[in-house]
Amino acid sequence: xxxxxxxxxxxxxxxxxxxxxxxxxxxxxxxxxxxxxxxxxxxxxxxxxxxxxxxxxxxxxxxxxxxxxxxxxxxxxxxxxxxxxxxxxxxxxxxxxxxxxxxxxxxxxxxxx
Amino acid sequence: xxxxxxxxxxxxxxxxxxxxxxxxxxxxxxxxxxxxxxxxxxxxxxxxxxxxxxxxxxxxxxxxxxxxxxxxxxxxxxxxxxxxxxxxxxxxxxxxxxxxxxxxxxxxxxxx
Numbered sequence: 001x002x003x004x005x006x007x008x009x010x011x012x013x014x015x016x017x018x019x020x021x022x023x024x025x026x027x028x029x030x031x032x033x034x035x036x037x038x039x040x041x042x043x044x045x046x047x048x049x050x051x052x053x054x055x056x057x058x059x060x061x062x063x064x065x066x067x068x069x070x071x072x073x074x075x076x077x078x079x080x081x082x083x084x085x086x087x088x089x090x091x092x093x094x095x096x097x098x099x100x101x102x103x104x105x106x107x108x109x110x111x112x113x
Numbered sequence: 114x115x116x117x118x119x120x121x122x123x124x125x126x127x128x129x130x131x132x133x134x135x136x137x138x139x140x141x142x143x144x145x146x147x148x149x150x151x152x153x154x155x156x157x158x159x160x161x162x163x164x165x166x167x168x169x170x171x172x173x174x175x176x177x178x179x180x181x182x183x184x185x186x187x188x189x190x191x192x193x194x195x196x197x198x199x200x201x202x203x204x205x206x207x208x209x210x211x212x213x214x215x216x217x218x219x220x221x222x223x224x225x
Binding site: 043090096 | 147157158159202211216
């Protein structure tokens, strides 16, 4: 089954404790991205990647890092989480050859205390 | 830059009522247009799309027509069900680009 998976789905952590949210897709998509969703603000893009070893900042990259060492994986790294990073995070992927739409993961709800 | 504006919610309707959620956009060229739906506790999933002017996207009883003259892509459904309660996002993607632009989302609540 074609899908985007994220882990963990839920995470509660403390300020300053490094964490990684994993994202993996099995569709051989070249494009992957991370969003955060906050009430009243909709979806905001954090980082995106056009292909392996190619990443770029989205609208709200501060406090986040990403890497794209393999085509299928695009982890999101919070090296020193803060309470304002409490949010719902989505990973997405797409491919120009398949069509313009994006495929989203199920989301990761992160709480930083 | 590109932008998408959709009506603020929540939109509250009774079952079997007619639904319209307005969406207008600003973009150069000829973007593809989308409606995504997010059911409670889930990620976004594509509801329908249109890739050129005058195209009509349809799925699950929902429809939207790509109107270039009014730069709009309004979502409609003739008779909503309780199971349609969700958040709906309008989005665009310029041709040849990977990077989409999303509206802020409109929450739909359907009462029995």
